[in-house]
Amino acid sequence: RKEVEQDPGPFNVPEGATVAFNCTYSNSASQSFFWYRQDCRKEPKLLMSVYSSGNEDGRFTAQLNRASQYISLLIRDSKLSDSATYLCVVNIGGTSYGKLTFGQGTILTVHP
Amino acid sequence: DAMVIQNPRYQVTQFGKPVTLSCSQTLNHNVMYWYQQKSSQAPKLLFHYYDKDFNNEADTPDNFQSRRPNTSFCFLDIRSPGLGDAAMYLCATSRLGRISGANVLTFGAGSRLTVL
Numbered sequence: 492r493k494e495v496e497q498d499p500g501p502f503n504v505p506e507g508a509t510v511a512f513n514c515t516y517s518n519s520a521s522q523s524f525f526w527y528r529q530d531c532r533k534e535p536k537l538l539m540s541v542y543s544s545g546n547e548d549g550r551f552t553a554q555l556n557r558a559s560q561y562i563s564l565l566i567r568d569s570k571l572s573d574s575a576t577y578l579c580v581v582n583i584g585g586t587s588y589g590k591l592t593f594g595q596g597t598i599l600t601v602h603p
Numbered sequence: 604d605a606m607v608i609q610n611p612r613y614q615v616t617q618f619g620k621p622v623t624l625s626c627s628q629t630l631n632h633n634v635m636y637w638y639q640q641k642s643s644q645a646p647k648l649l650f651h652y653y654d655k656d657f658n659n660e661a662d663t664p665d666n667f668q669s670r671r672p673n674t675s676f677c678f679l680d681i682r683s684p685g686l687g688d689a690a691m692y693l694c695a696t697s698r699l700g701r702i703s704g705a706n707v708l709t710f711g712a713g714s715r716l717t718v719l
Contacts, residue, residue: 523706534693534710535646578645582706590658591636591697591708593645 492517495581497594504601508569512597514579515561523582524555524562528575529596535578538564569601606630609694609711616684617719624679624714626694635677636708637669638693646693652677681716689718 497514504510516524524541539546541553541562552565562581566573579594607628616622626635633654638646650659652671666688668680681688692715695708 525707527708532691532715534713535708536710537707540707580708590648590651591706592648593638595645 493594494518494583495579495592495594497577497579497597499595499597501598501600504569504599506569506571506601506603508601509565509567510569510599511563511565512577512579512599513561513563514581514594515559516579516581516583517560518581518583519557519560521560521581521583523591524553525580525591526551526553526562526564527578527580527593529578530575535593538577566599569599571601571603574599574601607694607696607709607711609692609714611714612712613715613717615717615719618685619683622681622684622716624681624692624694624716626677626679626711627675628694628696628709629675630696630698630709631674632696632698632709633674634697635671636695636697637667637677637679638695640691640693640713641689649679684716684718686718689716691715 494517526538527535528538529535539548541555545554550567554563576596576598578596583590583592610625636651637649640646649663666682670678691713693713694711
């Protein structure tokens with residue numbers, strides 16, 4: 492089993508749609524969870540951290556389910572500019588800085 | 604205003620000719636990472652430094668070496684690049700701790716390596 496696993500997609504959705512991605516992780520001691528966004532041929536950039544109680548930033552909502560060991564990202568009212576690869580990142584080691592491991596990414600394409 | 608700077612942005616080398624990629628940061632973060640990202644794949648951690656402590660991933664080839672002469676700089680040396688080493692090499696930094704913002708990776712723009 493991979494340490495961090497995502498559905499690679501691609502997800503093709505129309506503008507205005509709601510889309511959700513999941514990411515599973517294998518180490519129950521993992522403590523830090525993040526969603527990054529990567530545009531084509533660019534570096535990954537932090538989209539949002541994922542907190543235990545769940546958190547929201549505008550159209551984006553992140554959730555953590557420790558019991559089932561997954562995190563999710565919900566995007567509401569999709570925009571064309573949301574088209575990108577969404578990377579799940581987990582602190583696998585469980586230490587305060589640890590080993591930050593990426594999932595393989597989920598490709599999202601938002602079309603008119 | 605760039606905080607993690609990688610040089611060069613694009614590097615073309617010949618098969619077997621050593622390459623050095625550099626990374627500098629102005630964030631005073633104590634953890635620095637080197638990731639390798641091939642086309643359509645996730646970034647793969649090669650190694651990281653926690654201050655001066657070097658942590659090598661078990662599956663990182665010996666062909667890859669790293670140096671961190673001070674807090675601000677980190678280098679990736681590829682001793683004998685092969686065709687399979689063509690990739691984007693991403694440097695990232697993070698700050699130790701459990702406080703807000705800790706463990707968040709800040710990436711440089713990457714160095715794209717082509718091997719001929």
